[in-house]
Amino acid sequence: MITMKKELLLASIVMFSINFASFSQSDSLLNMLDEETELIKDETGSFKSTRVINLHSVEQVGKGILDFRISHRFGRINSGEYNFFGLDQASIRLALEYGITKKLMIGIGRSSFEKVFDGFLKYTITNRYFSMVWLSSLNYVSQNFANPNRNNLESARLSYIHQLLVAKRISEKLSLQFVPTLVHRNFVETKAEANDVYFLSLAGRYKISKRVAITAEYNYTLPGYTADNFYDSFSVGVDIETGGHVFQLHCTNSQGMIESYYLARTDGSWERGDIYFGFNVSRVFTLNKKKRGI
16 A cells, blocks of 8 residues: 555656646746746755745845745645545645845745645845844634634734844855744643744755756744644655746645644654645746846
């Protein structure tokens, strides 16, 4: 059964890769995408997308550029044949992200998982010798309260996230990123969970060809802040570049795609086969065609 699951997962990844590669062979499409390449080129070359997988990277879209992002997550692979090993289930996040200056980027998103709205601000502190970026995010859960009869405060829907992203391009092929994070939840479901949770994340990207790279991220939860049924989030993926765009395929034990969920509420275990297959795609639009500056 485990062999069958691995074969199905591999087949899914190959199918997505082949279809996307075939789609990108159109000369007219490549010409259109190449016009945008200079607009989203990063300053450091550490990563080729604003995300590693779930985790933000130090990269940003350029000034005057709007990035429309779609993140998709299927169900658990170990959910069995009846659910077609997770492919019958899915959650999605739609987002708009915009570069105000070369150093400042903002974004908003909506996830189908628990009907969460999120917004963030991302600011580059420095790009000399290494990259350092500050990120602050706000999450709002619009899903109905589990117990509508209790005196629920609207503020209980809010969570706040603060991160310091530090990255370095180690070599032509290898880039690493280190991220300390604070997640504050106004409301937690059990006494075993703290309102403030601290994390240390490590992410990396290794380029294996001109257009293909392997990515991975591990988010370590400091002990004593979450309930025993939650796990550290771990994800591995493949980035496929085409015409200045990146198509990301990945496997992860986290169903949620925003910080307050994949960091603080990952209940999937790799050992049990609680693995979600997903992908991220984006399309950029030039809203300000004037010469970009700081």
